[in-house]
Amino acid sequence: MKAIIGRGLFLSFLFIGIAAIYIYCLLNLPLKESWFAFYKLKFADVPLGILILNTSLILGWGIAIWTASLGRSKEKAIEQRLTDLMDSEKIGDSNKRFSPRVDRAIDTVSDVIVTQRKSLQRITDERAEAQDKLIQERIVQERQRLARELHDSVSQQLFAASMLLSAITEQGGDSEAQKPLRLVERMVQQAQLEMRALLLHLRPAALNNKSLAEGLEELLVELKEKVTFDIRFRLEEVELSKGAEDHLFRIAQETLSNTLRHAQATEVNVLFVERDGLAIFRVQDNGIGFRENDGKGGSYGLQNVKERAIEIGGSCKIVSVPSQGTIVEVKLPTRKEEDPNDQDTTSG
Template structure:
């Protein structure tokens, strides 16, 4: 309203000045003969001069109102065309309802390109920052895992080993003196040995999950050689170089750690066989032990480690199969398809026979794959 009144008043003053200038041009300087007629001449009892002022007021405010409405309409058109830019859309009105000057269209298009470019730049910067933070967090996690593993190995693990050796010596002395060791001493020795296995399983978990510059075969060989020196049971393995993506190798390495850790903690096995080979575009990883086994239906609902193995297998598009019979042993097998078109159906059949008869360790009696 203030804009309408101010603009109308300005136009009225201008028109009134132009009218006075026109009368001055026609009649000269105001005098009684000419200018007085503006008050004496009446139409509908209203002097001519008053009519002139009324007409000028109507013209002024009508023009002001029309201009204001056009400006508001143009603002609405511009707002309608620019609003999609805030919603990451591209919109330049082409119909007559929203048409405006070509110059403004060019400016709007340039503004659109600028906003989209800045939005993409901000998204890229945000993504790079998040990736850098994730990488830093992962590096710190690995460093902390390694630090904990070193401290546990140098302190608790060594103390458990010393306690185990001391108890073994005490058992031998008591057996030599009394013919047999006491049940309490034997039970204590068993508890310490089990604690050693738990500690070795924990250290296995704390190892770095990534292979870095090593292949999966190299990483698993290093893991198994180190493990052979620390456990009481026999470990046999057959490993082949299998071309896999880095992410799949890291997941399979973690699956191997998880499976061996479960074997250390729960299997009470005397023999463990590990197989990692490639057959007919499949990477096959298998861990088999002759331990106490379990009911698979019960393990699926209560085994956190087994759930981790299955979840990691699904994440890389592999299948995981667990076969276990109480008192006979357990087999965990993961099969991952690889992108390689070699071999034939006949070769595949022969190679599968080679896996079951030569390469892979035989399953415990009563266990079928």
């Protein structure tokens, strides 16, 4: 508003001065007589001075208001273009074009905003990935710490208690007194199996630059030394992606953990081979099994195995017969190396 008032007053005085100088020069009268002429000369019974004054005021204020509205409309148009730029990375063709200098300045601002936006998105993504990686590393470290402490304390105490109870029951004596001791011995042995399953579950899922076959062999050899039942395995080197190998290794941990805790098996067979372009991983035991409608088939562990198999593009089949055992089988396509001849044919 102050700008309009100032511009209107300035233009009004400017037009009055121009009109006075023009009439003075046109009539060629002395300065004193020319001032009287403004009042003596009339146009449609209106003194010339009043007519010039009103006309100058109307022109001055009209031009001031018009330029102010024009500037405001330009500001709104520029604001709208900048708002569109903030809402999207590209500005569409607008019917309101400005001077080449303003257009170049807006295009420069657009390029800077787009570049900064992409940079911020990249930095945010990298920060999120780094944070996720740090969290995963801390989870792995915590799992290793828990596994180590459980193995060094609780697992060793359970083993010692089991050995002590076995020595007591082997001494014979009153059969009635031996029954609760045998019951406690079985409970301790079951607790040992639960502890070993927990330690197996806490084992890190990363293969640490080993192939899946090597990681499975190390896992099964270590497990054979800690359980009383027989573990047999047949493992082959199969070409898979790193993500698929990690998921299959985790599936093996989940399956073996379930076998330790629930199967009550005396024999477990593990198979990992490649047949007809498919990687086949199978765990079979001769345990107590279960029926599909008794709730165990949908347990968290087996459901997790199915979900992991689907995530790597494979399929999971679980077959269990009561008193005969359970089979968990995962199949997924192997990763084949690209044929150079196919690449040459495509490029040609």
